Amino acid sequence: MRHGPSxxxxxxxxxxxxxxxxxxxxxxxxxxxxSRLVSIWGGFSLKWYGELxxxxxxxxxxxxxxxxxxxxxxxxxxxxxLAGLALARMGRFRGRMLFTGxxxxxxxxxxIITGLSMLLLFVSMNEFxxxxxxxxxxxxxxxxxxxxxxxxxxxxQSRLAATDQxxxxxxxDLGGRPxxxxxxxxxxxxxxxxxxxxxxxFTLSLDDLVITSFVSGPGSSTLPxxxxxxxxxxxxxxxxxxxxxxxxxxxxxxxxxxxIMFRQERQLTRDRQLGARG
Amino acid sequence: MSTNSAxxxxxxxxxxxxxxxxxxxxxxxxxxxxxxFVLKISFADPMVGQPPFTPLFGGEDGRGLYFTLDNYRFxxxxxxxxxxxxxxxxxxxxxxxxxxxxxxxxxxxxARTRAPWRQILLLLxxxxxxxxxxxxxYAWMGLLGKYGVINSLLLxxxxxxxxxxxxxxxxxxxxxxVYSYLPFMILPLYATLERLDLDLHEAAADxxxxxxxxxxxxxxxxxxxxxxxxxxxxxxPAIGEFVIPALLGGLDSLxxxxxxxxxxxxxxxxxxxxxxxxxxxLILVVPIMIFQHYQGAEGGGHx
Numbered sequence: 001m002r003h004g005p006s007x008x009x010x011x012x013x014x015x016x017x018x019x020x021x022x023x024x025x026x027x028x029x030x031x032x033x034x035s036r037l038v039s040i041w042g043g044f045s046l047k048w049y050g051e052l053x054x055x056x057x058x059x060x061x062x063x064x065x066x067x068x069x070x071x072x073x074x075x076x077x078x079x080x081x082l083a084g085l086a087l088a089r090m091g092r093f094r095g096r097m098l099f100t101g102x103x104x105x106x107x108x109x110x111x112i113i114t115g116l117s118m119l120l121l122f123v124s125m126n127e128f129x130x131x132x133x134x135x136x137x138x139x140x141x142x143x144x145x146x147x148x149x150x151x152x153x154x155x156x157q158s159r160l161a162a163t164d165q166x167x168x169x170x171x172x173d174l175g176g177r178p179x180x181x182x183x184x185x186x187x188x189x190x191x192x193x194x195x196x197x198x199x200x201x202f203t204l205s206l207d208d209l210v211i212t213s214f215v216s217g218p219g220s221s222t223l224p225x226x227x228x229x230x231x232x233x234x235x236x237x238x239x240x241x242x243x244x245x246x247x248x249x250x251x252x253x254x255x256x257x258x259x260i261m262f263r264q265e266r267q268l269t270r271d272r273q274l275g276a277r278g
Numbered sequence: 279m280s281t282n283s284a285x286x287x288x289x290x291x292x293x294x295x296x297x298x299x300x301x302x303x304x305x306x307x308x309x310x311x312x313x314x315f316v317l318k319i320s321f322a323d324p325m326v327g328q329p330p331f332t333p334l335f336g337g338e339d340g341r342g343l344y345f346t347l348d349n350y351r352f353x354x355x356x357x358x359x360x361x362x363x364x365x366x367x368x369x370x371x372x373x374x375x376x377x378x379x380x381x382x383x384x385x386x387x388x389a390r391t392r393a394p395w396r397q398i399l400l401l402l403x404x405x406x407x408x409x410x411x412x413x414x415x416y417a418w419m420g421l422l423g424k425y426g427v428i429n430s431l432l433l434x435x436x437x438x439x440x441x442x443x444x445x446x447x448x449x450x451x452x453x454x455x456v457y458s459y460l461p462f463m464i465l466p467l468y469a470t471l472e473r474l475d476l477d478l479h480e481a482a483a484d485x486x487x488x489x490x491x492x493x494x495x496x497x498x499x500x501x502x503x504x505x506x507x508x509x510x511x512x513x514x515p516a517i518g519e520f521v522i523p524a525l526l527g528g529l530d531s532l533x534x535x536x537x538x539x540x541x542x543x544x545x546x547x548x549x550x551x552x553x554x555x556x557x558x559x560l561i562l563v564v565p566i567m568i569f570q571h572y573q574g575a576e577g578g579g580h581x
Contacts, residue, residue: 009387013399016384020406020460023417026427030420038420039430083301093298102305104570108511110518110562112535113555116542117312120552123329124315146308149301154573179293200408207410210520213543224412231525235420243413250408258401 024247031240038235048241055238058226065206065223068137072144073201079145080152080201081194085186087153088160089168106150115214118143122215135217143215144205151204152197159193160186192261199257203250313559320552321345331549349553359537359554363561366534369448370516373455374463377512378505380456381463385504386497388464389471403464415454415525422450422526446528454522455512462511470504471497503572510569514562534558 005013026038031049035042052058083103086093093099106114122132122139132138167189171181187194209224216222230236322331323346332344353359388399406414421427422445429441444450479497483489520535527533534554542551 005387005390009383009390012380012383013387016380016460017399017402019380019457020402023421023457024406024409024414026420027413027417037425038423038427039425079301079304082297083305086298086301090294090298095302098310099298099302099305101570102302102309104573105566106309107573108514108566108569110515110520110535110558112518112520112538113316113559114309114312116538116551116555117316118308120315120319120548121308121312127329142308146304149304153301177293178290182293182297203408203410207412209412210539224410227412227416228521231416231419235416235423239413239416240420243410243416246413247409250410251405254405254408255401258397258404262397 027240028244028247030235030237031244033237033240036237048237049245052238052241052245057221058223058238058242061221061223061226064137064220068141068144068222069202069205072141072148072205073198075141075145076149076201077152077194077198080149080197081156081190083149083153084156084160084190084193085182087157089165089186103150103153106147107154111147111208111210114147115143115211118146118211119214135215136220139215139217140212140220140222143211144201144208147208147211148201148204151200152194155197155200156190156193159190163189192264196257199253316552316555316559319549320349320556321347322549322552323348324547324549329548330546349550350557352550353553353557358532359534362532362534362537363557365532366517366519367561369451369455369533370513370519373452373459373516374509374513376452376456377460377463378509381460381467381508382505384460385464385467385471388468389474390476400468403461403468406461411458412521414458415521418450418454418457418526419445422453445526448527450526451523451533454526455516455519458522459512459516463508466507466511467501467504470501474500506568507572510565510572514565514569517562518558 030038032044032046033040033042034045034047083099087100087103118139119135122135122142125131126133132142168181168185171185172178176184207224208222209228212222213225213228216225227239227242231239318334319331322334322344324330325332334343334345384403388396388403391399419426423429424441424443424445426445428444429438432438433441474497476497479492482492482496517533518535518538519533520539523533523536524539527536538551538554538558541547541554
């Protein structure tokens with residue numbers, strides 16, 4: 001017989017989720033507040049949204065951030081998928097220990113260290129190789145690829161670890177080539193992991209402040225950099241509006257993705273059951 | 279695949295090699311090698327110029343090596359830095375314990391919830407991951423400020439007569455860290471607890487074993503990998519945290535991440551910043567190795 005969670009657990013869960021969500025919900029509420037002060041409700045208003053879209057600095061920064069996020073998420077997904085394959089399917093290879101270390105470390109490394117080290121790398125490379133030139137979109141993109149590919153690698157690896165290797169082995173035994181097998185069998189199996197990896201890399205890139213501040217140059221301020229410089233001094237209503245927009249898009253995306261995956265899993269189990277019976 | 283490797287042709291081996299080599303080289307060049315430059319520049323002197331530090335090769339006559347230990351000497355003589363390191367360790371440690379105290383029962387509760395509620399609760403834990411870290415920290419500014427929501431509420435209830443100073447205190451930093459990192463604690467804990475057969479523990483309880491005993495003797499030891507993985511996911515990044523102390527902390531709550539940021543961007547002393555980062559990295563080597571061990575044992579991350 002299975003007991004549900006006790007009263008104690010239910011109260012902790014309620015407190016915990018309230019703690020996680022009340023601040024976000026309040027920010028969304030303030031974004032519709034006519035008054036500049038958070039303590040006074042001045043009536044419903046959309047004026048902060050209007051102001052947001054009139055702010056050229058924010059619009060330009062948002063476009064730059066989106067461009068960087070698109071490129072870096074795509075590259076990070078390619079490299080991260082290869083890394084996940086290497087970890088899950090390539091068995092032992094020389095330097096595997098170091099490789100797993102380089103995948104795990106970016107997940108916890110304080111951004112301040114990664115940011116400084118990448119900047120010093122770019123400065124030294126530029127001195128000796130004449131590349132990558134001035135800091136800007138290119139250096140930011142390289143930095144974002146580097147920290148987000150580790151996340152993609154971990155997602156893809158855990159998906160591969162959870163899937164049966166026998167299909168790939170059968171294809172190999174039947175004379176399939178590794179590249180062909182990867183393309184025809186492995187990639188379709190890990191496609192959901194690659195998609196969530198891409199989405200995560202995309203949002204990580206859109207969100208990064210610290211590493212970006214180190215590797216960006218004059219004239220290449222990303223959205224988080226602009227937000228940070230605005231909010232350092234206190235609450236600003238147009239940032240509330242911006243936060244509401246970003247949080248709404250993310251919420252819709254995550255809930256939709258969760259729902260699709262939930263349905264796919266159910267379909268998959270049903271197919272398997274049918275297959276087993278047939 | 280490894281069983282077949284002996285029969286692979288040259289082209290196939292090339293593909294296998296590429297799978298490993300491409301991400302390997304990228305991480306080597308853009309993740310590992312940069313630490314070498316941090317180390318190198320931490321032994322340089324600052325100077326006016328582009329780049330703003332003395333070269334390693336070439337002393338005054340342009341030959342030989344030039345390096346100095348001045349930055350490290352300064353770090354250990356200047357109380358500000360020692361204080362910042364210790365303060366960061368303290369704040370990260372206490373925040374990790376708080377995250378664990380709140381996160382463990384939450385993860386346990388989710389693991390005990392039935393589908394589809396379990397999936398919904400899990401989604402609610404994951405969702406903050408995807409929303410902007412910066413904006414979530416910012417959200418607290420409206421709550422904690424002098425005329426923020428909490429103070430207004432307490433004043434209105436008549437519990438206080440003057441606004442409390444919550445913003446720009448250590449308390450605000452703790453709150454910010456626990457809030458931002460809580461999901462990192464819950465997910466690995468949930469992953470281990472989900473695999474335990476909690477019904478079995480309940481059955482033992484039904485048969486008369488005291489619940490506290492079962493928890494201490496069975497559940498807690500079995501969930502240790504999750505506890506360690508979750509704690510490291512909070513503790514390590516929290517030590518070097520910049521955004522939270524910069525937005526919510528006071529000037530006196532100087533954590534090392536913020537000290538480094540200010541040394542770099544305001545004082546423009548690159549070699550000293552590099553020395554600060556090197557010492558921080560040395561402090562983190564052991565925790566990162568512990569994390570890597572348990573990350574491997576867990577078979578993947580949870581973000």
